[in-house]
Amino acid sequence: MKYTKEKLVSFFSSNGRMPSYSELAKLYGFKSKNSAYSLASNFISQNILKRDSKGFLIPGKQFNGIQILGTVQAGFPTFASEDKSGYLSLDEWLVNEHDATYLLKVSGDSMIDAGILEGDYVVVERTQDFHVGDIVIAEVDDDWTMKYLRIKNKKYYLEAANSEYPDIHPESELKIHGVVRSSVRKYETKK
Numbered sequence: 001m002k003y004t005k006e007k008l009v010s011f012f013s014s015n016g017r018m019p020s021y022s023e024l025a026k027l028y029g030f031k032s033k034n035s036a037y038s039l040a041s042n043f044i045s046q047n048i049l050k051r052d053s054k055g056f057l058i059p060g061k062q063f064n065g066i067q068i069l070g071t072v073q074a075g076f077p078t079f080a081s082e083d084k085s086g087y088l089s090l091d092e093w094l095v096n097e098h099d100a101t102y103l104l105k106v107s108g109d110s111m112i113d114a115g116i117l118e119g120d121y122v123v124v125e126r127t128q129d130f131h132v133g134d135i136v137i138a139e140v141d142d143d144w145t146m147k148y149l150r151i152k153n154k155k156y157y158l159e160a161a162n163s164e165y166p167d168i169h170p171e172s173e174l175k176i177h178g179v180v181r182s183s184v185r186k187y188e189t190k191k
Contacts, residue, residue, distance in 0.1 A: 003028055003039055005048050005063065006098075013093075018049070018057040094182045100126040101181070104137065104146070111135070111146060114161035120185045122146065124178040132156075135180040140170045146180065 007027050011019050019027055025036035040057055043049040047062040095101045106120045114135060116122065124137050136149045138158055147158035147168065158168040 003042070005043065008043070008048070009063070012059070012063075018059065020057075024057075094123050094184070095125075096181065097125055097127075102126070102178075103184075106146070106183075110160040110162045110165045112162050114148070116146075116161070116180075116183050117185065120183045122180045123182045123184065125181050126178045128176070130176050130179050136176045137178040137180065139173075139175040139177060140168055141172055141174075149176065 008019070008024075011023070011027055021033045021036045021040065024040060025031070025033050028036065028039060030036050030039070040049055044051065044060065047060040049057050049063065050060040052058050102124055103121045104124055106116055106118055106122060109118055116135075122135075130136055130149060132149055132151050134149050135146060136158075137144070137146055138149070140158060145158065145168065147160055150157050150159045150167070155169070156174055157170070158174070160167075
C-alpha cells in the first residue's frame with residue numbers, strides 16, 4: 001500500500017510541528033512504532049522528511065515547508081532577533097480545498113489597486129460559495145475575467161480595482177467559476 005504525505009501535511013498544518021513516531025503510527029493507523037519508523041524512512045528517501053541532529057522528524061525539501069524565523073517590522077526599524085518558530089507549508093497556508101484549487105497567471109492591470117499585478121499568480125478555489133466583495137473568476141457574456149463581484153438593484157456586476165476600467169454589467173449572462181483566495185509574486189533581482 002502506498003502512503004501519501006497528505007495526512008502528514010495536515011498534522012503539520014494543525015500542530016506546527018512534525019509528529020512523533022507514536023503519533024505517526026496513530027495518524028496512519030499502524031499498531032507499532034516500527035511501522036511508523038519504516039514509513040518515516042520511506043518519506044526520508046523521498047525527501048519529504050528528514051531527521052534533525054537529535055533524530056526528530058522535520059520537513060524535507062519535498063514537503064513544501066519553509067522555516068519561520070520570526071517577524072520583521074515594516075514600519076520604523078526595530079531590534080530583531082532570530083526566533084525559529086517552526087515551519088510553514090505555503091501550500092497548506094494558501095490552499096483550502098486541494099481538489100478544487102488551481103493557479104492562474106495574471107495578465108493586465110485591472111486589479112492593481114487590489115495588489116494584484118501583471119505576472120502574479122492567483123490561487124483560485126473552484127466554488128459556488130461566493131459573496132459580494134469577493135475577487136472572482138467570472139465568465140461574462142462568453143468572455144473571462146477577474147474582478148470584484150458587486151451588486152446593484154439586485155443584479156450582479158463586476159468592478160475592476162483600477163479606475164481606468166469601467167464596471168462590467170452582463171448583457172446576457174454572468175457565471176462565477178471561482179474565488180481568488182490569494183496571490184503570489186516572485187521578486188526578481190535586477191542585474
